Each structure stands twice: as structure tokens, then as C-alpha cells.
Amino acid sequence: MSTSGTLIEVSDMSHGYTMAGERMTILKNLSFTIDFGEFVAIIGPSGSGKSTLMNMLGCLDVSDTGSYLLDGQEIRKLSDNKLAAIRNEKIGFIFQSFNLLPKLSAVENVELPLVYRGISHRQRRQLAEDALTKVGLGDRMHHRPAELSGGQQQRVAIARAMAGSPPILLADEPTGALDTRTGKEVMGMIRQLNEQGHTIILITHDLEIAEQANRIIRIQDGNLVEDRRKA
Template identity: 60%
Template structure:
């Protein structure tokens, strides 16, 4: 599903060049559950941005589901994201003035899906994450765990094969965090490829494979026993 060869990412900060990623080589198979682990500033979020087609590498190659994406335009990357990738973020990234249903159907509006089909699919996605009775609630009327469930429903609305979850339990209490991880495990069993970004080793251990990154370099890649 994912093949990366000799990837570097360099940022220009005033007169200084910052190497965020250095010589990354990585393969992730279809239906793997992988955790990318590292402290703040380690490069894990930059790596997720590359994997999620939110940015392009300075050098190296990235093949996503058989397609070389390293040198695509912004519009081409956006199309890839809409078809192949679902994102879940620590901060939920919900639009506060919209209901849960409206937040979930938003990606379908951008794709030009007709209203009746949008509503049907958004309602089904929310029911699948246990929020069928919260369709008309706005984010400030939902708990943190419920907001993250809305975000997961939105990530799944286009049936993407890959889910990137960036610190998905970071803003949640322990109980809600367990529920969200159980949802991710269920998605993995359903057939999704899950890439989880975290600084928490206990969260990472719930994946099948741990990739540890430090100072922009992969320092460990192992299967969880």
C-alpha cells in the first residue's frame, strides 16, 4: 500500500536549513495497523504529512497504492486524498457552527454528491460509530469522545482504504480514549490500513507494528509481540 525510498524533507528557516526527515525507507502493507512513535520534534508529524499527501518530499520517492505521488500538483494530491485517505486529528477539526451530520457530509459536498445521497451516507456513518441519536447536535453539545467519533465518521465517509490517525486520543479522557482505540481496531479488522501517530508507548503497543522515529530518522521498526 505504501512504499517510500530515500525520502528527505528539508525546510528553509531564514538562513538555516532544517532536515525534518532523513533517508526514510518504509513499506506498509495493505491492512496493516502501524504506529509511528516519537517525541515532539522527532519528525513523526512531518512523516504523516508526507504519507497523507498533505506535503511532498524534498527528495526521494513515495508510491501510494501503486501510484508515484512524490511530484504531483496540489490539485492531484487533493484528489488522491479524497479517494484513498481518511484523516483523524487530535483536535477533531470539526466546524463548530455545523451539526454532526453536516460535518460528516462535508467531504461529499466537495465531491459534488447529490443531497439525498450525502444525507443517507452521513447518517449511516454516524450510526456506525454509535451516534445515530446525535445527528443534529453541534460539537459544543458533544463530549470529547463523541466529537472524535464524528471526526472518525467524517474520515470514513468516502470509504478510504487508509486511515491516518494523528494523536487521536490526545484530548480525551481514559475511557473515551479506550473507546476510540477500539473503533480503530474494528476498522482494522474490517480491512482498513491504519497508520497511528502517537508519542504514547501504551497507545502504540495496541498496533501490530511500531515504527520509532527520532531526529527525522527511523531508529526502530518491529512487530508487536
């Protein structure tokens, strides 16, 4: 994968579903590009389509029509196995609900995506320990999620997302379950990851959070209604 130029190219993306015999269109002919190293916030109210768009960008689903090129590769044409491989290698996910496995320690949770890459135990343990140290949890590596605060759990989730150095970090309401102070700390970490070269795509309904990005894409009723880069 290259490290400059266009990373994501979305063209005329539409998506919907059928409920009770009626077709509901969620995304309507969206088109935009995201370059390597950008920090983009996708903002919109509940029901606007931003979560559906996140699923498309994260290769968790594919659109009904249009095109999605990720580093020049057409995602809509790939098999489920290929999509899973791309998610594992190219996208780090940070979720509002942390999505940590309760029976695993922090370091084991961070290691998990690396297991699926076939990385040796010694190497993935080192990568996981390095990532946890970077987010300030070097002394909490062997604690389980229940033994950690919400902010610490989100730090584990950030460490898990960044451990394999994926080019894209996709953060879905990463501060939604946190208090204001902890939320600011987490956003500080995300900005730092962007400064280190990660492309950040942040999904949020909160304008104050979105304003911390360098670019805001606003979705409303499935339409792209604003695409604003900060000066």
C-alpha cells in the first residue's frame, strides 16, 4: 500500500433495504475521496445514514450500487473472505462500546486481530505490549476489562486498533460511553495517531467532537450535504 495520494474513492454510492415490502434508501449517490493521512469526521443525526456509511467504508458491508475504491481496489467485487482480510490488515476499529472480550486480559485483547494475520506469538505479544505502553497502560496489561475503567478500556481498544499499524483507523463514537474529561484524553490520543500518519475516519453525532478533525463530511437523510476542510 502506498502512503500518499488518494486512499478512498467513493462514487455514486447508494444503499438501502426492504422492510415490510417497502424499499428504504439509506445512502443516496454519495461521492467523495479521502487522502492518506487525513483526519475526517463524518457527522449526522441518528438515522442520517452515517452508521451505514461507516459499515461500507469499514468493509463490513457492500453498497447496492456505485463504487468504493480502497487504495485502488474495488471493494464491491470482493468475496467475504477477501473483505475480512482487508478489514484485518488495513482497518483498525475503535467502537463506542469497546468490544473487548471479558475473559481475555488487555494484552490478549490487543493481540487478537494479530492472531488472524498469522503473526507469531512472540511478535504479536511484543506488538501488543508496545501498543499498550503507547496508550499509557503498560502497568495494566494483564488486567481484564472488568478490572479497568471505561477510559482504560477505550485505551485498550485504541491499542488493539493500532497494534498492527493499519493505514486506516475507523472510530465509531469513540467518546460516547466516556465522561467529558476521559473523552478529551481519548480524542487527544486519536489526534496524535493522525499526526503519526494514520488516516482517521471518525463517526459522530457531536459537532464539538467533529470539529477536532481537519475535515467534516455531513450526512443528512442519506445525502452528503457538507464537505468542509479546515483552513
